[in-house]
Amino acid sequence: MRIRLLWTLLWAWYGVLATLVGIGLAHLAAAVTDPAASPVLAVGSTVIDLTPTPMKEWAIRTFGSADKAVLVGSVLVGVLALAALAGVVARRRFAAGAAVLVVLVAVAAGAVLTRPQAGPLDLVPCVVAALAAPAALRLLARTQDHADDGRSDGRSDGRRTVLLAITALTAIAAAGGIAGRLVSSLRARPEDVALPTPADPARPLPRGLDDQVPGITPFRTPKGDFYRVDTRLDVPVVSADDWTLTIDGDVDRKVTLSFDELLAMPMVERDITLTCVSNSVGGPYVGAARWLGVPLTDVLDLAGIGSTRADQILSTDFAGMTISTPLDLATDGRDALVVVGMNGEPLPREHGFPVRMVIPGLYGFISATKWLTRLTLTRYDDQQAYWTERGWATDAPIKISARIDTPKALAEVDPGDVVVGGVAWAQERGGVAGVQVRVDGGPWVDAQLGPDGGNDYWRQWFHRWSAESGSHRIAVRAVAGNGEPQTAVRAEPFPDGASGLHELLVKVS
Structure with a gap:
C-alpha cells in the first residue's frame, strides 16, 4: 500500500513538473510577444471578469494589495492539481495523461482569445505550452520506464538517469520563468523616456508634517x-x-x-x-x-x-x-x-x-x-x-473623508500626551477647511491642520490628546472648504464609495 502511494505521488510530481515546464516556456514566449497572453495570467484575468462584485470587494478587503497574488496562486494551484492527475493517469495510459495537459492548455487558449484585442500571435504561448508540457511528460515517462527495465535486468544506472531528467526539466521550467521576467523588464522601459518641462508647473509643495508626527502618512506618496x-x-x-x-x-x-x-x-x-x-x-x-x-x-x-x-x-x-x-x-x-x-x-x-x-x-x-x-x-x-x-455608479464623486494614521487600532500607548494624526481629503469642495477629533463620544475638538497643497490634494492633521488609563475610542471627521461636513452615515464601497466616520480603539496603560 505504501509503495503504491509513493508511485502515485511520483507520477503526480511528473505531471506537475511537466506542466511547470510548459508554463515557464509559455511565460518566456509571452514576454517576447505579449505578457498578457501568458496562459496562467489569461485564465486568472478571465476569472476576475467572471467573479461577482461582492466577491471582488471581499477579496480586496481581505487580502488588500495581495489580492492579485492570491488569485494567481489559486489558479496555479488548481492547474497543478489537474496536472498531478494527468501524471497519475499517464502512468497507465500516457495518451490520456497528455490529453489532460492539452485540455488545460486549450482552456487557457480560450481565455486568451476572449481578450478584446486578442490576435493570432497571442496564441503562441499556448502553443508552446501545448508542445512542451506533453513532451516533458513523455521524457519523464520514458526515463522512468527505462529505469524500471534496468532494475529488472540488474542494472543500477536508471535512477541516476531519472534524477538527471528531473533536474534538467526543473532547470528549464525555472529558466523559462526567470528569463520571461527579465525579457519583460527590458522591454519599453519608462526610465528611457525624457519628459518635457511643463508649460504650467505646479507651485512648490509645502513641507508636510512627516518629520513632526511619527506614523503620519507622507504628504506626497512615493x-x-x-x-x-x-x-x-x-x-x-x-x-x-x-x-x-x-x-x-x-x-x-x-x-x-x-x-x-x-x-x-x-x-x-x-x-x-x-x-x-x-x-x-x-x-x-x-x-x-x-x-x-x-x-x-x-x-x-x-x-x-x-x-x-x-x-x-x-x-x-x-x-x-x-x-x-x-x-x-x-x-x-x-x-x-x-x-x-x-x-x-x-x-x-x-x-x-x-x-x-x-x-x-x-x-x-x-x-x-x-x-x-x-x-x-x-x-x-x-x-x-x-x-x-457590473452595477457600479456612473457618477461617483469622491466623498469627504478623514483617516487616523496614528495611533493604530488596538495600539497600547502610555498615559499623558498622545499625538493623534492622519490625513483628510475633500476634493472639488474647496479642499479641507477643518478636521475634528472626538474621544469616547465626547465633544468634537478642532485638530491642527498641516500645510495646504491645494483643493485637489489631501491635508495632514494632528491633535494632542491628554490620554488617561483605560480603553478609549477615537473618531475623526473632516469639513470641506465649502462648509460641507463629512457624513457619519455608513455605506459600503458598492456602488459609489464608502462613507462614515473612521473610529478606532486604543488602550492606555
Whole structure:
C-alpha cells in the first residue's frame, strides 16, 4: 500500500513538473510577444471578469494589495492539481495523461482569445505550452520506464538517469520563468523616456508634517508606495514607441496621436489625490502625487466636440478594458489630465506607463484609466463600460473623508500626551477647511491642520490628546472648504464609495 502511494505521488510530481515546464516556456514566449497572453495570467484575468462584485470587494478587503497574488496562486494551484492527475493517469495510459495537459492548455487558449484585442500571435504561448508540457511528460515517462527495465535486468544506472531528467526539466521550467521576467523588464522601459518641462508647473509643495508626527502618512506618496487596484494580474508592458491615442466617436474628426505628438503639446503639473472606490472608511487605497500631463480638454479639442451629443467619455486601455467618465464632469474646469509623469518621473508601469488619465474629485473607476489608448465620445444609452455593466455608479464623486494614521487600532500607548494624526481629503469642495477629533463620544475638538497643497490634494492633521488609563475610542471627521461636513452615515464601497466616520480603539496603560 505504501509503495503504491509513493508511485502515485511520483507520477503526480511528473505531471506537475511537466506542466511547470510548459508554463515557464509559455511565460518566456509571452514576454517576447505579449505578457498578457501568458496562459496562467489569461485564465486568472478571465476569472476576475467572471467573479461577482461582492466577491471582488471581499477579496480586496481581505487580502488588500495581495489580492492579485492570491488569485494567481489559486489558479496555479488548481492547474497543478489537474496536472498531478494527468501524471497519475499517464502512468497507465500516457495518451490520456497528455490529453489532460492539452485540455488545460486549450482552456487557457480560450481565455486568451476572449481578450478584446486578442490576435493570432497571442496564441503562441499556448502553443508552446501545448508542445512542451506533453513532451516533458513523455521524457519523464520514458526515463522512468527505462529505469524500471534496468532494475529488472540488474542494472543500477536508471535512477541516476531519472534524477538527471528531473533536474534538467526543473532547470528549464525555472529558466523559462526567470528569463520571461527579465525579457519583460527590458522591454519599453519608462526610465528611457525624457519628459518635457511643463508649460504650467505646479507651485512648490509645502513641507508636510512627516518629520513632526511619527506614523503620519507622507504628504506626497512615493511612487513605490502608491496603491494599485485594477483588473490586471500582471504589470502590462506597453511600448511608448508603438503607443497611440485615438479620439473618436461623436466628434468632428477622428484623431490619432503618437507618444511624441502628445509630449509636444503644452504640459501642466498638478498635485492631485487619487482614491479607489473600493477604499473602505479609513482604508489604504488613497494616495497623493504630482502629475504631469496634457489637459484632457486640450486633447478632446483636437477632435472637436463642440456639437457632440455624447454624455460620456468611454476610455479604453491597451487590452480593451473600458471606463466611463461623465463628459460634463470631465470638462467642467477641473484639472482633468492625460498623464505621462508622476512625481517628476515617467509613469511607472504599474501606474499606467506610458499614458493614463487622472481626473480629480472622481473615484478611479470612472476617471483613472491606466495604459490609455482610446477616448470615445458616446452615450451611456449606447455603450456601457466594464464597471457600469457590473452595477457600479456612473457618477461617483469622491466623498469627504478623514483617516487616523496614528495611533493604530488596538495600539497600547502610555498615559499623558498622545499625538493623534492622519490625513483628510475633500476634493472639488474647496479642499479641507477643518478636521475634528472626538474621544469616547465626547465633544468634537478642532485638530491642527498641516500645510495646504491645494483643493485637489489631501491635508495632514494632528491633535494632542491628554490620554488617561483605560480603553478609549477615537473618531475623526473632516469639513470641506465649502462648509460641507463629512457624513457619519455608513455605506459600503458598492456602488459609489464608502462613507462614515473612521473610529478606532486604543488602550492606555
